[in-house]
Each structure stands twice: as structure tokens, then as C-alpha cells.
Amino acid sequence: MIDWLNFTPWQSLLGGGLLGLSAGLFILLNGRIAGISGMLGAALTMPSKQQDKLYFLLGMLLAPTLLASVYTKPEIIFNANYVQSLVAGVLVGIGVYLASGCTSGHGICGLSRFSKRSIMAVISFMLTGILTTYILRHVL
Incomplete structure (x- = not known):
């Protein structure tokens, strides 16, 4: 909403x-x-x-x-506790390493250059975010 x-x-x-x-x-x-x-x-x-x-x-x-x-x-x-924040930060760091870049690099710079790797990374970021939000708000 x-x-x-x-x-x-x-x-x-x-x-x-x-x-x-x-x-x-x-x-x-x-x-x-x-x-x-x-x-x-x-x-x-x-x-x-x-x-x-x-x-x-x-x-x-x-x-x-x-x-x-x-x-x-x-x-x-900010509703998360320190442990949740630490785990989330580590997971984001692992994702940045695996994706060879962060959301800003792929989303802003990679998409504007039509980089295939960035297109796939952004699709992955968005689908993961949508799925996570759906699970947290509607399933759990």
C-alpha cells in the first residue's frame, strides 16, 4: 500500500x-x-x-x-536486532562477492551498458527481494 x-x-x-x-x-x-x-x-x-x-x-x-x-x-x-543485522550484512557481502558487484554497480551502471551479467544479477536481486518480502509478510 x-x-x-x-x-x-x-x-x-x-x-x-x-x-x-x-x-x-x-x-x-x-x-x-x-x-x-x-x-x-x-x-x-x-x-x-x-x-x-x-x-x-x-x-x-x-x-x-x-x-x-x-x-x-x-x-x-529500525526493527532488526544486532544479530539479524550482522547476519544480513554478511549475506549481502557474500552476495556482492558472488555477483561480482553490488546492486548499485549492476543496477545503475551495468544496466545502462546493457551488460548481460548485470541484467541477470538485477533479475536475481529483484526476484530474491520479492520472494523474501512475500514470505516474510504473507507466509511467516
Whole structure:
């Protein structure tokens, strides 16, 4: 069910456009994909050779902070405990490793390049998410 009081299609469209613009500019200016897991891994293993990736990651951290100074932040309700969060994080990490990239890399950058691997990865992500949500909300 859609929460019509908090439905924000224009802000969402603008955010999606900015994501696409930043990913497009990153590949045009640097010749590399803007996949976050790959950037983070490279920045942690070779920080002196990865300045462009560090700046991109820093921008991802600073943008919401600056936006929060202008707009009020929505209330975030987190219902999982620490064990559930740890297990979920480990499973996501394993999935990122097995899929050779994260959802942002495959979904934003891979699909825009019509990468067959990314198309299959996104289909897998979406089907798994739909199935998990259905099981958690309607079966359990």
C-alpha cells in the first residue's frame, strides 16, 4: 500500500537523475564504473592510487549531511536486532562477492551498458527481494 502522504515522486526522480548523472560523469571522466562495493574495496586496499574513488565516496557521505542541514530528516524506524543485522550484512557481502558487484554497480551502471551479467544479477536481486518480502509478510 502506498503512503500517499509521504509519496515523493519528483524528489525520487531528481535523486535518480542525479545518480545517473554522477555515474555517467564518473565513467566519462575516469573510464571506470561507479560501483560502490568495488570503489570501497579499491579505496581500502590502495588508498594512495584511488583518489578519484575516495572523492566519489566522500561526496556520497557529505551529500546527505549537507541535505540534512537544509531539510528535516525523516524518522527512521529500525526493527532488526544486532544479530539479524550482522547476519544480513554478511549475506549481502557474500552476495556482492558472488555477483561480482553490488546492486548499485549492476543496477545503475551495468544496466545502462546493457551488460548481460548485470541484467541477470538485477533479475536475481529483484526476484530474491520479492520472494523474501512475500514470505516474510504473507507466509511467516
